[in-house]
Amino acid sequence: MAKLKTVDPDTKKGEETRQRIFDVAVREFSRKGYAGARIDQIAAAAKINKQRIYAYFGDKEGLFVEVWQHTSDLIDELDHELLDLCDDDIPNLGQILLERYTDFHESHPDFWRIFILENLMGDRHHPRLHKSRPFAHVGELYERGQKRGHFDPTVSFESFLFVVIAITFFYASNWRTMSDTLATELSRPDVKQKMMGEIGRLLFGSRPDAQGE
Amino acid sequence: MAKLKTVDPDTKKGEETRQRIFDVAVREFSRKGYAGARIDQIAAAAKINKQRIYAYFGDKEGLFVEVWQHTSDLIDELDHELLDLCDDDIPNLGQILLERYTDFHESHPDFWRIFILENLMGDRHHPRLHKSRPFAHVGELYERGQKRGHFDPTVSFESFLFVVIAITFFYASNWRTMSDTLATELSRPDVKQKMMGEIGRLLFGSRPDAQGE
């Protein structure tokens, strides 16, 4: 852990340097893992002197923690974007979330890497990601959907959301080995498109005709 | 890559040593990742001289490759165990697979770790896991189930299986961070039991009353 005073840069130039380090660090950690990441590499790729990293982030762990916390913001960000969903979206909530999460992973290809690192390194104790209760809005939509018969009333929102997250996350993270396992080229966009369509039908396809309506 | 001549032990004693190294290596790699794993650590934990590792596996990479290939056998093993399923199981095929895969991950807590390492280290080129087409038997059951109306005929077996694998894998691998995300203690067996039940209903709950029969 960083014991040194980490300096928050005052000048604009310093801010730029710090940002450049950070961006490179995200890539480096996500590609190589914590142990495999190299301070030298980060410094070189950011085209700054190694010492800057220590000035801004304390040590390797400190740098990683910032990178890790960054993923927190991404989740919050996604959660935020879901606020635009309204009652009209309830019937297709599953499909919509599936799409949103799929897009999210495509926009943030490093996300799952950083995220899973934390699970791999089970003994570390990094700050918890969420302070406030997340998914409140979508949760409400789901529960309203349950009452209206769109969703099985015996299936909790947590399970519902878990499935969506699991599938999109797993696709993003394991398409390489799963391509072998399933003998299907999951990296191809059309294959992905098709499979996600099928999965949507499998998961949510049977009931959107719901309620007494 | 291990270019060195690796020695296959001739005597029973050597075989034992090799196995001890291997077992420890699975744990070490799965816990720390490739870069984080330590040969010294493995040697110490296996209570053997470091050099033995190099004699039997060539180098760190060679040891990892063996560990990695070992996961291949696990998958095949599981596939094999699915051969006992018969037509009577078709209606509940989804639920059954969900259980089997869940059990599999519980019996092999290191599996997902090794498996995902390969996806994290995208630039490496390890031998493909599967030679022959796997899941042939279950695939046939599924397709028969489709004809009988148990499963959506527009959902391919690959998508069906993908969902099962994704969910069980993701639960096994990310319960820690997902517990935060969902504000639910996924490590608790009862929570898991409940959630898996719900997920089963969500995925396969609507149709097992199927067919014209």
Place this chain on the structure above:
Amino acid sequence: MAKLKTVDPDTKKGEETRQRIFDVAVREFSRKGYAGARIDQIAAAAKINKQRIYAYFGDKEGLFVEVWQHTSDLIDELDHELLDLCDDDIPNLGQILLERYTDFHESHPDFWRIFILENLMGDRHHPRLHKSRPFAHVGELYERGQKRGHFDPTVSFESFLFVVIAITFFYASNWRTMSDTLATELSRPDVKQKMMGEIGRLLFGSRPDAQGE
């Protein structure tokens, strides 16, 4: 081969360190050979941290290559010093070269060691020593001497020079074992003096009364 980025020191202090490493390395390699040389030893003798060697030279091989290339400069240097010879020196060209080469080996006691290492390690592929044609000046003097009858016209300059180099090199390198072989203490300066005088007479003694002059 050193594929690593080797850093060329920018500051004077770095330059000094690099030079100190180099000097020690010449000694270490020349005394122990490539395989016998120890990086630790070099670092200790140069009173620097081992890591500096890797920073400046990449790896052991890179360090050796620099040492090896250094011998190239020495040869060029000697060649350069021969430029002061003029037509007046032609009659005694053999004797003069013998002396110059003898002195050269005495001033550079490590030279033959490094030089022969390359011949011992026949499978390595180090940069060739000479870019331009060497010994042009002395060669011309010799050929002029041939025309004037000082040297046998059927003996090429290459053979002439080879003999000079061979004898001085061999004396410098093998006096130890040759002392046993010849039962003569070749390490003693007076013995060397005497023998070199005799060899000079043997090689070039018969004809300096040459030409029509």
Place this chain on the structure above:
Amino acid sequence: MAKLKTVDPDTKKGEETRQRIFDVAVREFSRKGYAGARIDQIAAAAKINKQRIYAYFGDKEGLFVEVWQHTSDLIDELDHELLDLCDDDIPNLGQILLERYTDFHESHPDFWRIFILENLMGDRHHPRLHKSRPFAHVGELYERGQKRGHFDPTVSFESFLFVVIAITFFYASNWRTMSDTLATELSRPDVKQKMMGEIGRLLFGSRPDAQGE
């Protein structure tokens, strides 16, 4: 140094094994030097178990000493072959010796390598090569030749012999780098032939018309 009792094999099979180790060791030491030679390599190349080496030769040093002493025998051998020279050969003694030594190096391409190793490793203390006074016979021929006017009476036999040995040894050992130095392809047999002819004339060409005086 070998502290262990080295076993002299009694059986024929043991003798064969020992010989095979030895032959391989000569090659290995001569190619890689003492430090670079590998016991494992020798064992593998000799297709025997490493332990045999220790049984027969004590340790690496002991093995090398035997190899080194073997060169002694080679020198004696050559000396022995020179006993067939007689008074008729005196006029061409230089040329003859040059040829004999050249042939010797061609028949024993490892000789110079082992030989020079001893000079490179100056701090070691291996047994002296020669017990008895060598070259007695040739020495007498030379001195008789001096009296008959074939050789310069002021040039000692030692110097005479030194030149012959130096040139042939140097050619055998440094043709690779000397090819660069002289910009001549010394590895080609025809080049060697020509150059040795020229060197013979340079060294001994002027006086073999002697005697009768």
Place this chain on the structure above:
DNA sequence: CATGAATGAGGATTCATTCAT
């Protein structure tokens, strides 16, 4: 005689981190 297993002391190389300017 012969072999495979095992070991401890290196030996090259790397890496996070600090120092000095």
Place this chain on the structure above:
DNA sequence: CATGAATGAATCCTCATTCAT
């Protein structure tokens, strides 16, 4: 703020040598 030099503690890997059978 910024940089190049420097360091000590690993970390992977090798090698001569011994043990046990």
